Amino acid sequence: MSLARVQHISVSLDGFATGEGQSLDAPFGHAGERLHEWMFDTRWGRGMLRQDGGSEGVDDAFLRLFTPGVGAEIMGAGKFGHPGWHEDPDWKGAWGPNPPFRTPVFVLTHHPRPSIEMEGGTTFHFIDASPADALARAREAAGGLDVRIGGGPSMIRDFLTAGLIDHMHIVVVPILLGRGVRLWDGLEGLEKDYVIEAVSTPSGVTHLTFSRTGR
C-alpha cells in the first residue's frame, strides 16, 4: 500500500516550522539553520555536506528513512524557492544540479511551467492542483511506493486537514522562534486519528511520530 508520509519536519517549541522574512539568502527566514542543526550532527547529515563522522543514534536512524520506499514527493511552492521564484524562468530549486530527491517531485504552484529533468533522477513537475488530486498524480508516478509530503508547513496543514496523511514525523527543537509559519494552527483534535509516539534524544530534540489509527 502506498502511504503519504511527512518526514522529519523540524519545528520550534512554539510550533514554527520556518521563521519570518524568507528570502533567497535566508530560506528559513530569521530561523537560519537553527531548526536543522540536529541533522548536521548525524552521519546522514554530514554525508549530505560530503563530510565524514556524525552520530548514528535515533536522530540518524530517522533521517535514513528519507529515501527507502519513497517513489515521489509533493512540495509546496514555498519549499521550491524564495518568494517570487516563479518570475525567474531559470530557477531550478535550491538544491543545485543534482537534488537529493531522485524521484519525480510535484511542485504545487499557481504558476505551472514545463517539467525540469535534473541529474540523478529528480524531475520537477509543476502543477496547480488540490491536495487530493496532487496525491493521486504523485501516487501514479510513485509506482506503488510511498509519497513524501515534503512541506512547507502550510501545505502539510492542507494535507492534514484533507485527511490525506498516513504517517508524519515531526522533530521538536528546543528553541523559541516567536514568529514565522506555524505548523499546528487549525488542527484541533488531530490526535484522534493517529497513534502518537514521542521520543527525545541526547541531541535535545524530540521526535514525534503520528501513525494513522486502524491502518
Next chain:
Amino acid sequence: MSLARVQHISVSLDGFATGEGQSLDAPFGHAGERLHEWMFDTRWGRGMLRQDGGSEGVDDAFLRLFTPGVGAEIMGAGKFGHPGWHEDPDWKGAWGPNPPFRTPVFVLTHHPRPSIEMEGGTTFHFIDASPADALARAREAAGGLDVRIGGGPSMIRDFLTAGLIDHMHIVVVPILLGRGVRLWDGLEGLEKDYVIEAVSTPSGVTHLTFSRTGR
C-alpha cells in the same frame, strides 16, 4: 538561594496551557482534563484523588517535587478561580477547605481582598503588584525556600519576560487543542538564557526542564 520555579505546567503540542471557554464548571475550558490525564496515572496523582496505585516512573518523580523546598506560591487570578470570581465574596479557590499548597499563596489580582487562612497551612493573600514586587513579597514569606510560580500561562509569560524565572518544568501532552491560552507567545530567544533538557516518557508526554544558565 531561593529560586523562582515553575512546576509541571502541561501544554498541548500546539502550545495551549488551557482551553477556550473557561468557567466555574470547566476551569480548563474545552480542554477538560485532557492536559492532566498523565498526572492521574501516577502514584502522586492517585494520592491527590485519595486512590491507591499509579506509576512511579519519571512522571511521578517530577510531580513529587511539588512540595519539597517550596515556601510560597504566586498564582494568577485566572488560576484562583473562574472569570468573575472577584465578584463572589465567598469564593475561596477551587481546592476545597484544605488546599494542597500548605504555604502562603499570593494571588495576583486587580481586586485585592483580605487574606484567607485555610486548613492545612495555606493562606491566600491578594495583591495587585508587578511580577518583581510580588516575587519579593513571596520570597520574604518563603523564609529562604523557593517560590513556586504557579501559573496560569499568562502570568508565567509575564514572569519569563521580566527575567524572573530560575527553573521551569513544562510537560508537552500529545494533543492539539487548537484554541485557548498559549504559553509560548512572545518569548523569542528564551532558550539563550536556559539549559533545556527534553525527556519523553512511556505515558507519551515529554518533560522539558529549563535551568537558568550561569546559576
